[in-house]
Amino acid sequence: MNTNLSLSQLGWRAFFQQQLTLNDLEHTLIARIITYHRDHFVVQSEQGCHKVLVNSDHPPLTVGDWILVTQHNEHWLFTRLLERLTLLSRKSAGSKLSEQLIGANIDTLFIVSSHNQDFNLSRFERYLALAYQSECLPVVVLTKRDQCAEPEQHIAQLTALDNHLTVLSVNALERGSVEQLMPWCGKGQTLAFVGSSGVGKSSLVNSLCEQQLSDTGAIREDDSKGRHTTTHRALHVLNVGALLLDTPGIRELQLSDCQQGVELTFNDISELAQQCRFADCSHQLEPGCQVLAALQKGLLTQRRITNYQKLLKEQQRNTQSLAQLRSQDRSLGRFYRNVQADMRNLKGR
Ligand SMILES: Nc1nc2c(ncn2[C@@H]2O[C@H](COP(=O)(O)OP(=O)(O)OP(=O)(O)O)[C@@H](O)[C@H]2O)c(=O)[nH]1
Numbered sequence: 416m417n418t419n420l421s422l423s424q425l426g427w428r429a430f431f432q433q434q435l436t437l438n439d440l441e442h443t444l445i446a447r448i449i450t451y452h453r454d455h456f457v458v459q460s461e462q463g464c465h466k467v468l469v470n471s472d473h474p475p476l477t478v479g480d481w482i483l484v485t486q487h488n489e490h491w492l493f494t495r496l497l498e499r500l501t502l503l504s505r506k507s508a509g510s511k512l513s514e515q516l517i518g519a520n521i522d523t524l525f526i527v528s529s530h531n532q533d534f535n536l537s538r539f540e541r542y543l544a545l546a547y548q549s550e551c552l553p554v555v556v557l558t559k560r561d562q563c564a565e566p567e568q569h570i571a572q573l574t575a576l577d578n579h580l581t582v583l584s585v586n587a588l589e590r591g592s593v594e595q596l597m598p599w600c601g602k603g604q605t606l607a608f609v610g611s612s613g614v615g616k617s618s619l620v621n622s623l624c625e626q627q628l629s630d631t632g633a634i635r636e637d638d639s640k641g642r643h644t645t646t647h648r649a650l651h652v653l654n655v656g657a658l659l660l661d662t663p664g665i666r667e668l669q670l671s672d673c674q675q676g677v678e679l680t681f682n683d684i685s686e687l688a689q690q691c692r693f694a695d696c697s698h699q700l701e702p703g704c705q706v707l708a709a710l711q712k713g714l715l716t717q718r719r720i721t722n723y724q725k726l727l728k729e730q731q732r733n734t735q736s737l738a739q740l741r742s743q744d745r746s747l748g749r750f751y752r753n754v755q756a757d758m759r760n761l762k763g764r
């Protein structure tokens with residue numbers, strides 16, 4: 416299914432076109448990564464789906480990336496990664512800390528929460544920081560409007576955080592209500608939904624498309640010998656025209672390397688902080704602190720200041736531990752290379 420899509424249906428833009436050389440146009444095939452496995456990935460081009468083998472010397476790649484591939488004997492090989500419009504990444508879960516790429520070239524990140532107990536301003540700020548860092552456009556979707564007595568209060572609290580923020584309030588089970596999302600779901604637009612379990616992400620997609628996501632999941636990969644295997648796609652082509660990026664990692668995001676995103680999300684506080692008397696002001700009890708002054712005047716809430724500091728600390732901690740891990744990796748690499756060189760010297764003797 417979906418094998419005969421044009422590049423624009425797959426999300427192709429002038430931004431990517433401009434990166435091509437004449438040589439690329441003559442000798443390579445343009446393709447978008449739609450799913451990723453340990454030893455290969457699957458791309459979709461205008462000619463259909465192809466399996467591309469993974470080798471160790473290509474850059475980190477992720478679902479949604481645009482790449483150029485060439486056919487070599489029986490295989491499709493990676494040639495070049497095109498510069499990304501946006502990149503969503505996170506500190507990966509588990510004990511081994513590393514940065515994990517979640518998705519590339521996502522246009523709109525729908526940040527989903529319900530109008531009930533799940534509603535939490537600090538969580539929105541966390542997702543907004545990620546959206547700004549990745550350069551995706553954030554759109555907040557509040558679900559379960561039908562179960563909330565005063566939905567307008569939630570909308571007002573969110574627009575008070577950032578009055579440029581788009582906030583939609585819907586009943587995710589009703590198609591007429593979910594149509595509010597349509598302006599961001601046109602042909603070739605790439606979307607992703609983030610938010611806690613049970614807030615209604617699947618319901619939104621199902622109502623929007625009147626199609627079950629499971630229907631869009633399976634794809635056939637054809638290898639060069641004409642053998643078929645079935646795999647699960649992570650970039651779904653929805654019948655409204657948009658592409659939905661849905662990977663297991665996308666639902667539990669943490670912050671790393673996103674100081675800029677946090678600063679943009681809390682630009683009211685960071686602008687005030689620049690005017691504090693002390694450059695390293697902790698905004699707790701220092702004299703001449705403009706953040707505390709704004710708090711006293713009722714222009715800022717203690718919750719927002721605390722969350723700002725918490726997110727900054729969290730991302731600094733993650734960034735530091737990532738840097739430590741990278742340097743450990745480098746010294747381990749040096750160690751292995753030295754051992755290999757010693758072995759070669761021993762053999763040569
Ligand atoms: N009344 C009402 N129920 C909703 C609404 N949105 C979702 N639900 C219900 O809430 C439950 C969870 O919805 P899902 O769409 O599965 O939530 P999800 O975010 O995809 O959850 P995960 O798959 O766990 O991440 C289902 O029983 C839905 O029918 C809504 O706007 N109104």
Ligand SMILES: [Zn+2]
Pocket residue numbers: 688691692696697698699701703704705706707
């Ligand atoms: Zn201060």
